[in-house]
Amino acid sequence: MVLHPTVIANLLAAYIASFMLVYAAFYGAQILKYWNIQSGEELQLILERKTYLISTLLGYTFGLQLLSLFLYIFTADSLTPLFVGAMCAAGTLNVSHFGYSVLVLKILNFILAGLWLVLNYADNQGYDYPLIKKKYLLLAIIAPFIVIETLLESAYFLGMRADVITSCCGSLFSSENAAGLGSEIASLPALPMLWTFYGVMFCTLATGLYFYIKGKGGYCYAVLSLVMFIIALVSVVSFISLYIYELPTHHCPFCIIMEDYHYIGYLLYLLLFGAVVSGIGVGILLPFRQVDSLKFMLTGFIGKLALSSVLLYLAFTALVSYQIVFSNLIM
Amino acid sequence: MNSWIEKQRYIIDFTLSSLLRRKVKNIGLLVLYTLIVFILASMMFFTHSIKREAALILKGAPEVVVQKIVAGRHDLMPIEYLDTIKKIRGVATAAPRLWGYYYDNLVKANYTLLVPPTQTTTTNISRTTVVENEPNSQSVDLTKPLYEVNGTKLESGTIIIGNGVARLRQIAKGDYMPFLSFDGNVMNLKVVDTLSAQSELVSSDLLLITEEDFRKLFGIDKQFVTDMTVVVNNPSEMPTVAAKIKKRLPQARPIIRDEILRTYESIFNWRGGMMIVIFSAAVLAFVIFAWDKASGLSAGERREIGILKAVGWETSDVIQMKFWEGAIISLTAFFSGVILAYIHVFFMGSPVFEPALKGWSALYPNFSLTPFVNIEQLTTLFFLTVLPYTVATIVPIWRAATIDPDSAMRFTGD
Amino acid sequence: MIELHGIRKVFNAGNPSEFTAINGANLQIAENQITVLKGPSGSGKTTLLSIVGCMSRPTAGRVHLNGREITSLPERFLTDIRRKTFGFIFQQPNLIKGISVLENVMLPAYPLGEKRSQLRIKALAGLDELNIGNKSHSNVEWLSGGEAQRASIVRALINNPSIIIADEPTAHLDSKLSYRFMEIIEKFKAEGKTVIITSHDPLVYDAAIVDRVITMRDGQIEV
Ligand SMILES: Nc1ncnc2c1ncn2[C@@H]1O[C@H](COP(=O)(O)OP(=O)(O)OP(=O)(O)O)[C@@H](O)[C@H]1O
Ligand SMILES: [Mg+2]
Numbered sequence A: 001m002v003l004h005p006t007v008i009a010n011l012l013a014a015y016i017a018s019f020m021l022v023y024a025a026f027y028g029a030q031i032l033k034y035w036n037i038q039s040g041e042e043l044q045l046i047l048e049r050k051t052y053l054i055s056t057l058l059g060y061t062f063g064l065q066l067l068s069l070f071l072y073i074f075t076a077d078s079l080t081p082l083f084v085g086a087m088c089a090a091g092t093l094n095v096s097h098f099g100y101s102v103l104v105l106k107i108l109n110f111i112l113a114g115l116w117l118v119l120n121y122a123d124n125q126g127y128d129y130p131l132i133k134k135k136y137l138l139l140a141i142i143a144p145f146i147v148i149e150t151l152l153e154s155a156y157f158l159g160m161r162a163d164v165i166t167s168c169c170g171s172l173f174s175s176e177n178a179a180g181l182g183s184e185i186a187s188l189p190a191l192p193m194l195w196t197f198y199g200v201m202f203c204t205l206a207t208g209l210y211f212y213i214k215g216k217g218g219y220c221y222a223v224l225s226l227v228m229f230i231i232a233l234v235s236v237v238s239f240i241s242l243y244i245y246e247l248p249t250h251h252c253p254f255c256i257i258m259e260d261y262h263y264i265g266y267l268l269y270l271l272l273f274g275a276v277v278s279g280i281g282v283g284i285l286l287p288f289r290q291v292d293s294l295k296f297m298l299t300g301f302i303g304k305l306a307l308s309s310v311l312l313y314l315a316f317t318a319l320v321s322y323q324i325v326f327s328n329l330i331m
Numbered sequence B: 001m002n003s004w005i006e007k008q009r010y011i012i013d014f015t016l017s018s019l020l021r022r023k024v025k026n027i028g029l030l031v032l033y034t035l036i037v038f039i040l041a042s043m044m045f046f047t048h049s050i051k052r053e054a055a056l057i058l059k060g061a062p063e064v065v066v067q068k069i070v071a072g073r074h075d076l077m078p079i080e081y082l083d084t085i086k087k088i089r090g091v092a093t094a095a096p097r098l099w100g101y102y103y104d105n106l107v108k109a110n111y112t113l114l115v116p117p118t119q120t121t122t123t124n125i126s127r128t129t130v131v132e133n134e135p136n137s138q139s140v141d142l143t144k145p146l147y148e149v150n151g152t153k154l155e156s157g158t159i160i161i162g163n164g165v166a167r168l169r170q171i172a173k174g175d176y177m178p179f180l181s182f183d184g185n186v187m188n189l190k191v192v193d194t195l196s197a198q199s200e201l202v203s204s205d206l207l208l209i210t211e212e213d214f215r216k217l218f219g220i221d222k223q224f225v226t227d228m229t230v231v232v233n234n235p236s237e238m239p240t241v242a243a244k245i246k247k248r249l250p251q252a253r254p255i256i257r258d259e260i261l262r263t264y265e266s267i268f269n270w271r272g273g274m275m276i277v278i279f280s281a282a283v284l285a286f287v288i289f290a291w292d293k294a295s296g297l298s299a300g301e302r303r304e305i306g307i308l309k310a311v312g313w314e315t316s317d318v319i320q321m322k323f324w325e326g327a328i329i330s331l332t333a334f335f336s337g338v339i340l341a342y343i344h345v346f347f348m349g350s351p352v353f354e355p356a357l358k359g360w361s362a363l364y365p366n367f368s369l370t371p372f373v374n375i376e377q378l379t380t381l382f383f384l385t386v387l388p389y390t391v392a393t394i395v396p397i398w399r400a401a402t403i404d405p406d407s408a409m410r411f412t413g414d
Numbered sequence C: 001m002i003e004l005h006g007i008r009k010v011f012n013a014g015n016p017s018e019f020t021a022i023n024g025a026n027l028q029i030a031e032n033q034i035t036v037l038k039g040p041s042g043s044g045k046t047t048l049l050s051i052v053g054c055m056s057r058p059t060a061g062r063v064h065l066n067g068r069e070i071t072s073l074p075e076r077f078l079t080d081i082r083r084k085t086f087g088f089i090f091q092q093p094n095l096i097k098g099i100s101v102l103e104n105v106m107l108p109a110y111p112l113g114e115k116r117s118q119l120r121i122k123a124l125a126g127l128d129e130l131n132i133g134n135k136s137h138s139n140v141e142w143l144s145g146g147e148a149q150r151a152s153i154v155r156a157l158i159n160n161p162s163i164i165i166a167d168e169p170t171a172h173l174d175s176k177l178s179y180r181f182m183e184i185i186e187k188f189k190a191e192g193k194t195v196i197i198t199s200h201d202p203l204v205y206d207a208a209i210v211d212r213v214i215t216m217r218d219g220q221i222e223v
Helices: A005-034 A042-078 A089-093 A098-125 A132-158 A190-214 A218-245 A264-290 A292-325 B002-021 B023-059 B081-087 B163-169 B211-218 B235-248 B257-295 B299-310 B315-347 B354-358 B375-401 B405-410 C045-052 C075-085 C101-112 C116-129 C145-157 C175-190
Strands: B064-070 B073-075 B091-097 B099-104 B109-114 B158-161 B176-180 B186-194 B206-209 B227-232 B252-256 C002-011 C019-029 C034-038 C060-065 C086-089 C163-167 C194-198 C212-217 C220-222
Touching (some): A005 A132, A042 A089, A042 A132, A042 B375, A098 A292, A190 A292, A218 A264, B002 B023, B002 B315, B002 C101, B023 B315, B064 B081, B081 B091, B081 B227, B158 B163, B257 B375, B299 B375, B405 C045, C002 C045, C019 C045, C019 C220, C034 C045, C045 C163, C045 C194, C086 C145, C101 C116, C145 C175, C175 C194
Parallel strands (some): B109 B206, B158 B186, C034 C212, C086 C163, C163 C194
Antiparallel strands (some): B176 B186, C002 C019, C002 C060
C-alpha cells in the first residue's frame, strides 16, 4: 500500500461514509418494519425522532460524497510521480481495475444520495409521511453501493505498489505498466461529438422548458437529463478538455480541476452534478403528484427542480461555449 | 428563499452568542482542536515542501548515473567504461564522477566529498525537455550546477565546504581542515570558500575537492572513477539506453533520475503517512473528547434547548443551530491551526519536528523552505480533522435536539 | 375550538416504571374563553396542557384543533401549528440567560425568518405594553420576578397566537403580582384570545373573569 496522508484521508472518508449509511440504513429498516403513523406509542415517537437522525446523516453523506469525489481525483493526481508512465490522475487511476470503478461508483452514489435528499424534502412537506416507505427503501438500495465503493476503494489504495528503485537493477524494472490516456472515449472524434453534445443539449433544454411551462414530458426530461449527464462527461473527455488545455491531444478530464486551469473543472462538474440530481429528481417525484398530502406543493417543487436543472445545464453549456470560443485551439 | 436566509442568520447569531456565553467550555475544545490541526498541518506542509524542494533539486541532477556493481556491492568503475557508454546510440555525452563518503571521527558525521566536473558542459546541455507540471522556476535554475561556488577556483590542497560542515566544525574560509587519508597520513586542506545556501538540502554535507587530492585521500588509482553520468538525446529513450548499458556492461547499474525522484516521493509520503498513523491516536482521543463534550450537555444547555423547543423551535432548527455551532468551531480551529502551522513551518523553520521528519544525521540542513500550500493539502487536512469531529458530534447533536419540548414545563428553580 | 377524545398518556410503557398520567380524558374547550384546570399535584394537568398545546402527542386518543385532527401529525407540522397558534407561559419565566430581554422575546420568531427590523418593532411594542420597554436591553438575570414573567408573556405573544396556555403562572408571584397577571389575562380575552390556565391558586380559579373551571383527579376529568 502507499502510505500517503491523502490516501489515509480518502480511506477515512470512505469508511465514515459507509459507516454513516449503514447506520442510517439500519434505523431505516426499523422504520420500514415498525412504522405506524396512527400510533402514539413510544416506539413510534422514537422512530419519528430517528427520521431526523437519518436525514442529518444522509445530508452529511451527500456533502461528504461530493468532497471525497474531488479528493479522490486530487489523490490520484498527487500520486502520479509514483508510477512510471502516469502523467496525471488519469494514469494513476489506471494502475488497477479498481481505479475507475471507484470513480464511477462515487459519482453514482453522489447522485443517489442527492435523489434521496430530494425525496426526503418532498416527504417532509406532507403531513402524513407520504413517501416514508419509498424513502427508506431507496436508502436500503444506496447503502450496499456505498459499502461496495468503500471496499473497492480500499482494494485500490491498499493494492497500490509504487514503482520504486529496487536494490537490484532499478531501471530494468521500470515497465510501462500504466497506459496513458488510451481510453476509447478520448479517441471519439471531437467534432461529431461536439455536434452531438449541442444537439442533445438543445433537446434536453427544450424538453425541460416545455415541462416547466406545460407540465408535460417530465419523465422524458428525467431520462434526457441522465443521458445528457453522460454525454456531457464523455464530451469533457472528448473535446471540452481540448479547448481548455488548448492542446489537440490532451483529453484528461481531471487536470481541469487543478490550479493550472483556474479550477474551472469544479465549476463545470458542480453545474453538471447539480443539473443531473435535480433533473432525475423530477422523474422520481412525478409519480407522487397525486398523493393527497403532497398535491399542493409537489407540482410547484417539481417545477422548481426542473427549472433549476435546466438553468444549471444552460450555465454548463454557456461555460463550455465560452471556453470553446475563447480558446486558442482551432479544430 | 429570503425568509430561509433570514432564518439562518437568526440561527447563526444565536449560535454565536450562545458559544460566547459558554466561553470556558468552548475555549478548551477550540484550543485542543487547533492544536490537532496545527500539528497535522505542520507535518503535511513540512513533508510536502521538503519533497518539492528535493524534486526541484533533483531536476538539476544528471538524468542517468551508471555505477559498477560487484557482488551486489557498489565498486569503483574502470575509466574504459566511459568509451563503451559513449558509443551507445542515443547517448549524447557521458562523464566520469569522483565522489565518496568520508567519516569524520571528531564530530561523528559523514561528509560527501565530490570532485567538481572540469567542464560543466558535460553535465548541463541545454535542450528542451517536455516536463509535465513544470514547477515554477522560482527555486532552482536548471542550468546552474548544484554546488554553486562564487567564482572561487579550487586548487590542489584546497577545499570548498558546505554550510553544514562549516557549522559543525566551526570553521570558515581560510581555516585548515585535517583529513586522515587511506594510508594513515594526515592531509591538511585549506578551506577556500563555503557553498551557497541555495540548495542546502543537498549541499549541506558536501565538500568539494580537487581530483588529485581526492585520489590521494581515498587511494584511488588513475584508471578508476566512482561512477558516470550519462545524458541521453531523447528523454523517452532513457529506459532503452539504460537497458543497452546494462547489456554491454553487465556489471554496470544505471540509475534513472526519475526513479530517484520516485523513491524520494515514496519515502516522504511514507514518512508523512507514518506520522499520521502515529498521530491518529491523538486524533482519536480528540474525537472521543469531542463526542463527550457534545453528548455531555450541561443542565443549563439542556434547559436552553428545552426552552427553545417549547417556544416553537423545531428539532431540525436545533440541529441546524448545532450544525452552525460545529461549523464555527471547526472553521475557527481549522484556519487558526493552518495559519499557525504555516508560520511555524515556513517562517520559523519548524522547530517542533524538524529532527523527526528530516531524519538526517548530525549534519542536517538548515534552510528555510519555500512556502508551498495547495488545495490538495488543505482538503486532506480538512478530511483528517474536521470530518472526524463532525461525524463524532452528529449523534450527540441529534440527541440534544430531540429533547422533549414539554420538558420546559417541568423545569423548576433556576 | 379544541376537542379531546379519549386521550391517554402513558409514560415509560413496558417498563416497571410505567405510569398512566392521563387515562381517557374527553374535553372541549371553547374559543375566546378563559378555562382553568385545577386539581391535586400529580393529577396530570401539565401533561394534558402539553398535549393540548401540541408539545407532546398522546399515546392514544384524538385531538382536534379547529376541526383538524392533529394527533398523528409529524413533529414538524405540530411545531408549526404550535408556534403560530399557541403562546406558552410557564411556571418559571424560562428565559435564556446571558442574552438581552429583547432577544429572549424575539426567540420564538427566529425559525419563521421574519424581517429583523419588523420583528424588533413588534417585540419592543410588546415590551412597552407590559411596561418593561426600558428593560429591553438588560440581561435577563437582572430582572425581578414580576418583570421576568412579563417578559415571558411578551415572548408568548410575539407570534400573535390565538390561544394562550399558562401552566401555574402565579406560583412564584405574590398576590399583588398575581392580580396584575389576571388583569393581563383579562385583556387577552378582550382581544378575542382563548386562554387555558392550570392553577392551584384560588386567586386564579375563583376570579370573576374565568369562564370555566375543570377539575382533574388521577389522570381523569371530574364532571
Ligand atoms: N416524562 C415523564 N415520565 C414519567 N412520568 C411522568 C413524566 N411526566 C410526568 N410524569 C408523571 O405524570 C404525572 C402527572 O404529572 P403532571 O406534571 O401532569 O401533574 P400536575 O397535575 O401538573 O402536577 P402539579 O400540580 O404538581 O404540577 C405525575 O405523577 C408525574 O410524575
Ligand atoms: Mg404541573
